[in-house]
Amino acid sequence: MKIAFYGSSLLSSYWNGAATYYRGILKALAAHGYDITFYEPDAFDRQQHRDIEPPEWARSVVYPATEEGLRGVLARAGDADVVVKANGVGVFDRELLEGIVEQSRPGAMRIFWDVDAAATLDEMRGDASHPVLKALPQLDMVLTYGGGPPVVDAYVDFGAARCEPIYNALDPETHHPAPRDSRFSADLGLLANRLPDRESRIEEFFLRPAAALPQHRFLLGGNGWDDKGMSENVRAIGHVGTGDHNAFNATPRAVLNVARDSMAQVGFSPATRVFEAAGAAACLITDAWEGIEQFLTPDKEVLVARDGQDVADILSGLSEERAEEIGAAALKRVLAEHTYALRAEQVHRIFQQHRARETA
Template sequence: MKHRPQIAFFGSSLVSAYWNGAATYYRGLIRALSERGYRTSFYEPDAFERQQHRDIADPTWARVVVYPATESGVSQALESARQADILVKASGVGVFDDWLEREILNLRAPNRTVLFWDVDAPATLERVQRNPNDPFRVLIPRYDMILTYGGGTPVVEAYRTLGARDCVPVYNALDPAIHYPVSPAPRFAATLGFLGNRLPDRETRVHEFFFGPAARVPEARFLLGGNGWECGAPDFPNVRYLGHVYAHDHNAFNCSSRMVLNINRSSMARFGYSPATRIFEAAGAGACIVTDAWEGIEQFLEPEREILVAHSGDDVVRYLETISEERSRVIGAAAMRRVIAQHTYAHRAALVHRILNGSPASGSWSNTPSLRSKTEENAVPERYNASFNPYTGA
């Protein structure tokens, strides 16, 4: 591989998180890979008003190519990417996905690697398992490797059963340069905050873990951010709707509630081992996180010590009624130490670098260490000093 290997990455968007939950993941990984010497050109379509809702300008650590969401636009984009050493087709680009998944394979060569990077593996697998004629199904064995942002052993085994040469999870993580403790903002003050777009396969769980507790604990204040909640959502006097929350406000959001809620989509919860980006964002800000229960959480954060796990809305109510601000600060600080020690995008980029340079098959290593040494816990940048109080900013 060249000293400065070039990656052509086809994804939803690097510069906009608008209706695009993968933005944080892409930014963290590509920035960390840049620090390892990789040069990435990120190809994204001009679609879904994302360019009108940018969170960031074009970064210095990647070249952003915005192409027209047309057949000729995507064809020209793929043609311009053919000189790259590594080509990546991510899931959920949003336009011409089937075409890209097929045509990018025509650029495979002895000196060029073509990867499929699945940022929603549970949904992809459920789709192709339901439909034997799904056009992606027959393409799976042709990719050099499948990378996923979650799913663990169930996803790896499912992809291998479908003929994948190999499948390796590269989990979400924290970018400490982007997500960190800040002073709380009055506009985000709440007892419990949840930041997530309204999606069909999460709505029932949002009612269970967010709206149900809001109805049962009227004295608590609830904050809901994300797209799609403007129409038809429950109207409770103690719930405030924010709409889209830009990425630059996520730190303030996570530092201003006593607790921050994570709710996985149904497919992710069934497969497990799928920590959402919001978990690492909130942990990096020192937030006390309450997550819905899913298999594998203990590989990332320790329940009751670094994260609170709710098996039902009843558990959320119990936490609201029993977890003091003092204890929430202790839990948030413990989560912050853990992710800084083991779950940054620098850790994930090191794994990707090993994969691209021919490390052993995925089963022979682990990218989610479950044991923490005191040295690791104490190896925390000054910004993340355990005495930091995310509620006062001191």
């Protein structure tokens, strides 16, 4: 089966946190025999900050972020058996969604793959003309990378024929334990781009404990933090390419995950960083959100903080030995239950079920 996938970027994680999710899912689907073409616009300087070259398991098409470029790639939607539009491409999102509905061939599976479902649903509640709301009757299903029952129920209530969460996971060939690297030495590390719907939570869970613990070293990776006020014990190092993620996660005594506002409110939305950190056997501290125990066991495989004071208390009492125990337990759990190979099996079953119903 041929898959045409229209997303933000497969080749670059620059201002594109979904990159490792796309890579993990699509690489694993290719192992099931799917012929995958990924269409991404040349936008936001992503092509100047590539993390990978075009992979063997997917055909990469980078198109100009122009109306002519858009028409060119949408014209190829009719060649595919499965046509996917992911949210958050950043340019022509409405036109891409309308285009896959209009230009996919009869009988093709049409899918909206939502990597920020909580935010999309909030938009739909406030906008009766939202393009996703308009497209739902013509879509065969919605897949999301999180959200659990609240997101599934909301999408079904809006008219989705089917909604299935396909959670983030680990590709152990890409993210794995690595030697410590002095570039990333710290007591607590955080990898997060500066985004409006997460900044206040990062202030609370990262910058506040840093200010309260001047004797500890804090490391902040990600775009957009250059002009942010922070205490002297915080070292902001800018964009960290995916090739350095293993060392970034393996070097600090602990690493922090901070959910975006909407994902924290809905729950059941582990970020890619959760599984990347666990895959590197890092000791992960995460902000509290509903459903965490579905993925990692609190106090055994992950440490959970309700606020910045909790982060400070956890870090103050965290020994190297305890951190290593938690990291090792997390790695064991994700290898057993949360790999992209397992997620791809889930997607493959969903596709087979749909085709069986359509041909029955």
